[in-house]
Amino acid sequence: MKKVILGVTASISAYKAIEILREFQKRGWAVKVVMTENSTNFVSPLTFRSLSGEDVITSQFRDLKSGLEHIELCENSEALLIAPATADVIAKFSCGIADDFLSSLYLACKKPVFLAPAMNEEMLLHPATQRNLKRLKEDGVFIIEPESGYLACKEEGEGRLAEPKRIVFNVISGLGKEMKRVKVLVTAGATREFIDDVRFISNSSSGKQGVAIAHEAALMGADVLLLLSASSCEKTFVKTERFDAVDELRKRLKGRDFDIFFMTAAVGDFKPVRRFKEKIKREGKLNIEFGMTHDILKEISQKKREHQVIVAFAAEARDFIERGKKKLLEKEADILFVNPVRSGVGFSAEENEGYLIFRDGRTKRIERASKEKVSKTIIKRVLEYYKGISGGGNVL
Ligand SMILES: Cc1cc2nc3c(=O)[nH]c(=O)nc-3n(C[C@H](O)[C@H](O)[C@H](O)COP(=O)(O)O)c2cc1C
Incomplete structure (x- = not known):
């Protein structure tokens, strides 16, 4: 002890x-x-x-x-x-x-x-x-x-x-020694796209899982930077910067160096084509046209250097492994953690569960547990993978 x-x-x-x-x-x-x-x-x-x-x-x-x-x-x-x-x-x-x-x-x-x-x-x-x-x-x-x-x-x-x-x-x-000198970049929480000056479209991600991953990596001695959504109420003990819209997160990620990147943030897929001025009046019907946001993760994956590891996160309603594998390839990430969209786990919940899917097709089931415990397992597996591809890399 x-x-x-x-x-x-x-x-x-x-x-x-x-x-x-x-x-x-x-x-x-x-x-x-x-x-x-x-x-x-x-x-x-x-x-x-x-x-x-x-x-x-x-x-x-x-x-x-x-x-x-x-x-x-x-x-x-x-x-x-x-x-x-x-x-x-x-x-x-x-x-x-x-x-x-x-x-x-x-x-x-x-x-x-x-x-x-x-x-x-x-x-x-x-x-x-x-x-x-x-x-x-x-x-x-x-x-x-x-x-x-x-x-x-x-x-x-x-x-x-x-x-x-x-x-x-x-x-x-x-x-902490296990991850000393390893640069870890984590994003967490939900993006918000404003429709007018007060209303926005977002999702129910609390940022808990990403914050738990950032904390766990720091406890193992990693050099951690956390990008956390402005809407998250999670308390953090690591270096933290805030973001709101997808474009802001994209800007904050630009040029950031990392050894391991955990893209835990729930990045919105859609944003209003235009932002209305002031507050839209309650009059008749309201039609809002939405367009797609940037696929930030894919952009980063495409610029990835040899020894860097990118971990994607996905929430799926069913066919977890099949859909997870598809998304992993689409995003060109190395590892993907897929969790179910179900009450009690994942979004806003205290607990999580799911599958870790690796590029070579291996999958590892992660049993339902607190997000802190799930983070420990994710980091352990990701670190093994990182050591494998970097021949030890920066890890002691
Ligand atoms: C009620 C009370 C509260 C005190 N709080 C502090 C404090 O918060 N920080 C501090 O530096 N000294 C504080 N002091 C002064 C120290 O107790 C004092 O310098 C003492 O000699 C320090 O002893 P130590 O450093 O051997 O523990 C306080 C003294 C009293 C009477």
Whole structure:
């Protein structure tokens, strides 16, 4: 089981470290908690002891068994994460002060170190804190930037601890090795074609499957860019750009480099021949003429370089494999995932199922599961294919 050391310091947001611990556990990680003495004023070590199932170290001279824990702990863990990190601990780390257990542990740690600052805006923007953060970045520490929002001092501002899920995502993806240096491009969600200034034609794609694929690839260490539809409400933890109409998506895709491209977006086939001005009045009949949109996927497939892999997605009402094979050839893609148009799976649903179809005619059934689980299987198979054609390619 992979293990992370979670360092907790004396910020008002120390209680959020509980959620961070739980999030790691949900992902199958063990967590060893180390607290500064000051932080025990905010959360009791007993809480972390009970939830982690491990003793919590709060002092340089008490709580220790061998006395060498500051050296041994990191050797048996994947990473050291300080969340929340106070201005004080940031200053100590940047100067190499080791006057308590956590700062001694930091100096002795040869594993990746992640730090999530949390403090009031003035403290964060103070030249001293900025200088210390800059120095820590130069020393190779990964800084998980704080967010803007409502702070404990009852002010809106910068300095709020990054969301726990985002912190855990950043740590695991920062450590990901299987897809390190692989450039992954993902599109997700529905395109919208406006009829007038307020009405549009679209489809019910939520973007969930594409976002899950982008996240899964990032967790495996890939360099991910996600193009997500403006209409999608999905939260993302990877670099994300938004698009609306098919032409906008086409423009955003132009010239983008990738090793693996997942065209998960549900791109509309039709668009109004002309866009009406303002808002069409409710008067009599309305005839709208539709024309075809660009076949973006086919355009990209036709320019594909040797070691690139293109994965298409299709939703079909029946004859999945037959129709999927036909579409794979039409789009000139390498692999196609076809899922049924049926209630409970695919469009807007939490779950998915279907078939992965390969260029050489092989098919692989993917059983009904959450979209996250389906993504894991899709990525595993696509990665095998990518390694096969690129002779390992960029994969470690
Ligand atoms: C109620 C309260 C809330 C605090 N919140 C923060 C905070 O969010 N960020 C921070 O850098 N310091 C905060 N401080 C100041 C730190 O607790 C103080 O600098 C302390 O010495 C840090 O100890 P440590 O870095 O050893 O954990 C807070 C202090 C109090 C009394």
